[in-house]
Amino acid sequence: MLIGIDASRACKTTRTGTEYYSQEIIKALARIDHQNFYVLYSPITPPRELSDLPRKFNWKIIPFPRFWSQIRLSWELQTQSPRPDVMFEPAHTVPLLHPIPMVVTIHDLGFKYYPELYTKFENYYHNFSANFSARHSSAIIAVSNYTRNDILKHLAVPAKKVTTVYHGVDKQIFRLPNLKEQKTPLGFNIKQPYIFYIGRLEHKKNIVNLIKAYQLLREEKKITHQLVLGGKPGFGYEAIQQAVDNVSPAVAKDIIQTGYISNEEYPIILKNADIFAFPSNFEGFGMPVLEAMACGVPVVCSNKTSMPEVAQNAGLLINPQKPFDMAVAFSKIINKPSLRSSLISKGNKRASLFTWDNAARKTLEILEKTGNYHPNNGR
Secondary structure (H helix, E strand, O other), X not given: XXXXXXXXXXXXXXXXXXXXXXXXXXXXXXXXXXXXXXXXXXXXXXXXXXXXXXXXXXXXXXXXXXXXXXXXXXXXXHHOOOOOOEEEEOOOOOOOOOOOOEEEEEOOOHHHHOHHHOOXXXXXXXXXXXXXXXXXXXXXXXXXXXXXXXXXXXXXXXXXXXXXXXXXXXXXXXXXXXXXXXXXXXXXXXXXXXXXXXXXXXXXXXXXXXXXXXXXXXXXXXXXXXXXXXXXXXXXXXXXXXXXXXXXXXXXXXXXXXXXXXOOHHHXXXXXXXXXXXXXXXXXXXXXXXXXXXXXXXXXXXXXXXHHHHHHHHOEEEOOOOHHHHHHHHHHHHHOHHHHHHHHHHHHHHHOOOOHHHHHHHHHHHHHHHHHHOHHHOO
């Protein structure tokens, strides 16, 4: 079978959630599938991580300035010969023209809940793309049961069309720290001990309440942890900076904003954290929760959307709208060594259940079923 993959997101140099997923699922498919052939489409050359795939994986670089998936990839699928038996879209967007069966991964429908994060055009595009992709795909992959239920609720597709396939954790990168990693300089004026958050600094991520919780925590005079906020500013950042400005100078100096953290810097900063905080209001999956658990870092995360499903009892779940509850959770981990040890143990065990190879096997099963039996293929 010839399987096509839209690898445009996987080739981006600055990775967020969908870019990371696209790259990891391609790498895992290359590890576990020794039968099928693949053609990977991209407007730019692949990054180093994807440049040395097995011989059955072939790249097709087709540059185009804008709306690459909708226009350029559409044209390629119309004119290519031979066409793939099935096409995999790892990031939401089914091309407008698709003469072959499509399998699409829908990561979340956050734009339905937070339209203010997007421009009027972006809201229109996200809604159009999600509805179009749901209707015109043969199968949909949801990254959590929460997201699956959201798809069924908002996109009016039959339940049998949507399958949950969890993300994995890269165990070579996200694991307990070794001695060298524990002694690696952290940069950004970070000093241990610290509470760490990673993600865009935006309204949806609930950073203002995290700062309020941190201020409450620091009222315990013996606690001197820094709060490290990793990530670029996003929508609502002005309120986040205002929250920092509103805390006392002694606390404000210990709130470190790093800006974008590179793929090399992130695991080191994560592994050396005392606590990982993820009080987001909305997540389709919440990869950093598992990455922290895999690194032996106790997790405090929101009890909303997909996060209870991912963390279960391996993290402390808090109401993200209650800074006091968040501060209490931080205090318990800092002051109760037995709780800290229990969370580390449970977290490491929980993270071990999520592998990219398992995600790739389930994804491949869906791709093969769709490619072999779809009526458009005449089989």
